[in-house]
Amino acid sequence: MDSTRQQKINRLIQKELSEIFRKQTQQMRGILISVSVVRISPDLGNAKAYLSIFPSDKGKEILENIRANVKAVRFDLGQKVGKQLRIIPELSFYLDDSLDYLENIDKLLNKDNKKED
Template sequence: MESKRQQKFGRQIQKDLSDIFQKEFKEVFGKGMVTITDVKMSPDLSAARCYLSFLLVDDPQAVVDILEEKTKAIRNALANRIRHQVRIIPHLSFYLDDTAAYAAKIEALFEGLVIPPATEEEDK
């Protein structure tokens, strides 16, 4: 369970990273769009796990790999924004958020279920 401090800092990182991606790193995504769905912070606030969702991107995992290569530049841009607010600039890790695909898969499984009608049992 994350503390209030971790949640608050995670929301701030999420907001700042989305702004950085829209303004400074939009060439990475081409015509696609990226959404930072969640940021999980470590208890000491030194590491951030960023979960990304993509729209209109052919290979989302390739984009995540490119972001991992550019982590140092992204962290530097983040540091320029939050350096007066925090002591430690967190190390960033990017992960593909597949909850939408997982939900669609579960929904398809439910659609494919064949449930026989209930039979009425006679009371004796």
Template structure:
């Protein structure tokens, strides 16, 4: 369970990273929209786990590797934005948020189930 402090800090990081990704990181992944779906921060606020969702991109693992290879640059830009609000700038760890893929997969399963003919309930 995250504390209020962690949640608030994660929100600040998510907001500022979203602006950074929107303006400056778009050059790393042309024609790809990157969304920061959630940020989780460790209790000591030293590590921020950032979950990303990629739209209009076929190879998410390559996109994630590109982001990870520029993590220090992204952290520097984040530090420039939040330096007056925090003591330390957290290390950034990036992960793919596959929630949308999971939802699509579940929708397909439910759709398949609903199309199957229903068998009559047998009472004994």
């Protein structure tokens, strides 16, 4: 269970990372990156960010690009939240494929419904 401070920092980092990715993807047409969840460690030194990337077929490629530029993303985050946090956490990015999972379940359910008709 996260403490209240951890929850506030999770929301702050999620909001700021979303804004950073929104600005970076403005030039790339048809690509949308949203930060679905951020989890920060109890010592506030590490943060795991789960990204939902649209279109999902480019997800792995974009995630690798983000991971290669994690220092620049952390620097940008530090510029935005430097006044609120003493230590800017190390960032780890993961692909959030829950939407793909839900879409797959929906397809399977629709396929079963068509068989019954």
